Amino acid sequence: MSSIWEYANPRRFMATSAAILPWVTAIAAICMVTGLVWGFFFTPDDFRMGSTVKIFYVHVPSAIMAVNAWIMMLVASLIWVIRRHHVSALAAKAAAPVGMVFTMIALFTGAVWGQPMWGTWWEWDPRLTAFLILFLFYLGYIALWEAIENPDQAADLTSVLCLVGSVFAVISRYALNFWNQGLHQGASLSLDAEQNVADVFWYPALMALAGFGFLFLALVLYRTRTEIRARRIKALVAQERFA
């Protein structure tokens, strides 16, 4: 029952994260504020959507990051399974609530945006439904972490869940497309279809996306530090019991 503090990895992580966290937080704040203020105050209305186009600047970045957060958790889980770096497992644990909140934001802003356009508060459109399912995946993942006492067991089981869940999430996405053709606009954000979204909307959106991205990074770094400390507490308390 050795203490994880003695492993170089967590120590190095704590040192590095302490150094870069203020910078990441600052960049996140700047990008967020710039992007959202720009988008909210300094962009025109859309011809069809009116002022609801402004919701674009919160909805799209949060939706993109909601998915990216899960992908990061998937990679971190793989690293844990293959290399047994504790920091990796704890980073996945730390990222989950952030991803879940991003998903909630995407769902709420998506529903609110849809209401005046589609006439209903909720539409079983494939993308919106996919995000609902993603939300459930996050919930299950977090619940599993909470349900298991032993940290290493929890890390192992949740990483298996994340891997299997990812496969099913991808399959669900395609199944949902099959199920309902959907009302979401076609890929307005794809790389080669920039002409779909005019520049005047594109740049503030990009800035907001950078904001969300750096916010994610900052929060995950911050929360992982907490998880590492919490893990150390568990290890020390267990040592106390055996001493």
Add this chain to the structure above:
Amino acid sequence: MIGLFLRDLALAIRAGGGFGLSLAFFLVFTALVPLGIGPDTGRLSDIAAGILWLGALLACLLSLDRIFQLDWEDGTLDLLATSPLPLEGLAATKALAHWVTTGLPLVALAPVLGLVLNLPGAAFPWLVGSLLVGTPALSAIGTFGAALTVGIKRGGLLLSLLVLPLYVPTLILGALSATRGAQGLDAATPLMLTAGITLGSIALLPFAAAAALRVNLR
């Protein structure tokens, strides 16, 4: 593995084995639907295929924690783990036993309940077919979920939370096949896709379940 399979079958069928409970749940659920949404036979007819799929899925879900729980509690699982039988084989056998004792009976009951819900005639073969093809996936996925949560006390609710999102593709495609069959549209494609999911689940999930069991049996 055959010995284990037969043992699980016998355990399930014996009194207290829960064999009839899934069927009973399916029946009660089906009875509850018109009570909840109104007796309009036209509307029931439209949604019957989906309702039956949902009922079968939920009945499956409720029987999942039995897969490993009893063996976990009395130490049999530890013994099985140390036997020459690989854990992957154990998981696969358990999934198969679950399907035979839960999935198959549900498939058999479904057309009967279809009569109750005014299922359109054309839908019957598609309903039975899609359930036949889809329920093994439900068993395989459910066995994985059960393996994840076997060590958790009163983990039934958590098990449901973990498994239901995993059930989504099977539900969508299976129910779609049945519903389209009812409407006379192309039901073969979703059926193929359901089969794809089932084959993938049967092939790969026993490995994931075995990994989870290994962790829990440490």
Add this chain to the structure above:
Amino acid sequence: MPDLGQYVVEVLSAYGVALLLLAALVIASVWRARRVAQQLTEVEARRSGKGTP
């Protein structure tokens, strides 16, 4: 405030809820971090007080 026309409620609630959720997340993270850091110092103090086992 730009003229949001008929969509005032939608746009403002979207931004409002998003910012609220983000704030809640940040506050919860900071709160937990502080609590855990404090617990850790307590446990480590106990440990060094007793001497290394």
